[in-house]
Amino acid sequence: MKHSWKLTTLLMAASLSVGCGGGAKPWETVYPVKGSVKFDGKPVIGAQVVLFPVDTKVPEEIRPTATTGPDGTFEVGTHDAKDGAPAGEYKVAIVWHPLVPTESGPVRGDNKLPPKYAAPNTSDLTASVKPEATGVTLTSFELKK
Amino acid sequence: MKKQILKSPLSSSHRSGFTLIELLVVIAIIAILIALLLPAVQQAREAARRSQCKNSLKQMGVAVQTFEESFKHLSTSNRPPATGSKRLAGLVRLLPYLDQAPLYKNYNQSLQWSDTNATQRSVVSTVLPTLLCPSNPQAGKLDGDPDSTTTPTGWAQTIAAAGDYSFSKGVDRGVQVLLPTVLSATSGLFTDPTAPANRYYGGMFVQNEDAKLRDVTDGLSTTIAIHESAGRPYYYRKAAGQIGSVPTNRVNAGGWCRPASDILVTGQLPNGAGLFGTVAFNATNGYDVGAETYPSGAFGVQGTSQPFAFHSGGANFCMGDGAVRFINDKIAFGVFVSLVTRSNKEVVGEY
Numbered sequence: 001m002k003h004s005w006k007l008t009t010l011l012m013a014a015s016l017s018v019g020c021g022g023g024a025k026p027w028e029t030v031y032p033v034k035g036s037v038k039f040d041g042k043p044v045i046g047a048q049v050v051l052f053p054v055d056t057k058v059p060e061e062i063r064p065t066a067t068t069g070p071d072g073t074f075e076v077g078t079h080d081a082k083d084g085a086p087a088g089e090y091k092v093a094i095v096w097h098p099l100v101p102t103e104s105g106p107v108r109g110d111n112k113l114p115p116k117y118a119a120p121n122t123s124d125l126t127a128s129v130k131p132e133a134t135g136v137t138l139t140s141f142e143l144k145k
Numbered sequence: 146m147k148k149q150i151l152k153s154p155l156s157s158s159h160r161s162g163f164t165l166i167e168l169l170v171v172i173a174i175i176a177i178l179i180a181l182l183l184p185a186v187q188q189a190r191e192a193a194r195r196s197q198c199k200n201s202l203k204q205m206g207v208a209v210q211t212f213e214e215s216f217k218h219l220s221t222s223n224r225p226p227a228t229g230s231k232r233l234a235g236l237v238r239l240l241p242y243l244d245q246a247p248l249y250k251n252y253n254q255s256l257q258w259s260d261t262n263a264t265q266r267s268v269v270s271t272v273l274p275t276l277l278c279p280s281n282p283q284a285g286k287l288d289g290d291p292d293s294t295t296t297p298t299g300w301a302q303t304i305a306a307a308g309d310y311s312f313s314k315g316v317d318r319g320v321q322v323l324l325p326t327v328l329s330a331t332s333g334l335f336t337d338p339t340a341p342a343n344r345y346y347g348g349m350f351v352q353n354e355d356a357k358l359r360d361v362t363d364g365l366s367t368t369i370a371i372h373e374s375a376g377r378p379y380y381y382r383k384a385a386g387q388i389g390s391v392p393t394n395r396v397n398a399g400g401w402c403r404p405a406s407d408i409l410v411t412g413q414l415p416n417g418a419g420l421f422g423t424v425a426f427n428a429t430n431g432y433d434v435g436a437e438t439y440p441s442g443a444f445g446v447q448g449t450s451q452p453f454a455f456h457s458g459g460a461n462f463c464m465g466d467g468a469v470r471f472i473n474d475k476i477a478f479g480v481f482v483s484l485v486t487r488s489n490k491e492v493v494g495e496y
Binding site for chain 1: 224225317318319321322323325330331337339340342343344414415416418419421422423424440442443444445446447477478479
């Protein structure tokens, strides 16, 4: 009897560890990422920055994004605002739709940045996020006409 | 034969009863059954609320079709830029088809919805049960006038009765950079006929144009006409629940009489802390404008609400053909955007 109890406990523990195993997916861990955007040497305010993972195994809903603040700097967020991005290589797309005045008040207008930066396959901007808990500061994105 | 009957256990002197153990086992079984049933009752209540919500959306879907039958165009909202002309919400135009003809007659279209005129105020503050989802804990609350927001806390919750269902205006152009394979940067954009600078990927109810059903070339059954967006003007996130309260935390939308309550889809961050992420809906009910004066620094004069429901796992949507569908909130953002746009020629797969 004693022996069978031990066996049952062992089996249960084994099945539990199998059920809960697998571990977190690599893109669930994020590291702080900072950067800044300049266009013709001036900081861009309110631009959208989107990081597209080069690794095609990363699911489509993992798209670290950011919006630039009043000084053109940004902090990337993936699961939460400004929480960071998973480690890896990225292509970076940037658009900027500033408010334009109309008779009924300001609305979001056309993209004021060169269109090549708007898509990951035409943009030459890249980012590399290393798994460092202290965070990564990207080199400033200097956009030109 | 007689002997056998006499020998039956009931008549014998050796009577059998229930032992304590047997009794306890029966009680335990009954307790387990009750424990199984109680959560089921709670789920049944939510299921009932969800079907009532579906019923309300169906009423609106039928009203949209009836309006179209009478006028040969859709009841789109007008937010005309010309000074002197007035804003007019599509839902106001739809009132006679929602059994609210007297309310429609009392609404003065030559006045702004937020006008101080007493009759106008009494019309726009009327709570319409058809426009409320029973799962919304804030059902029947009021929305305020954004024009009065000269200081962030100057907004007063006084004027317009909020509704939980709003027309689908389209997709914000800021979504394009997130979905370069679904949306084209250069084509498929709708241009507001009264303000050419105002462009977005048109949904079924684009504003300032009497859109027709034939404009919905993506197919009526695969284009969303009405979104559920509950909790407005309060600011909600799915994970964290209600954030603060009005006026310090609020989305700029809610009143059924407001064209700004129409929904321009932006996508959301997974935990709802911001917009322009890759989650389709249900992470948050919009962008919090509570710290801003009007117009908003990021959205200008546009409304800032997003599709959101208090139902677990998804939200109800009314499609262009009047069908009401419960869409799972795990839907891929690209597929959801394809369902919102009216003429972007996407092939919508299963969802």
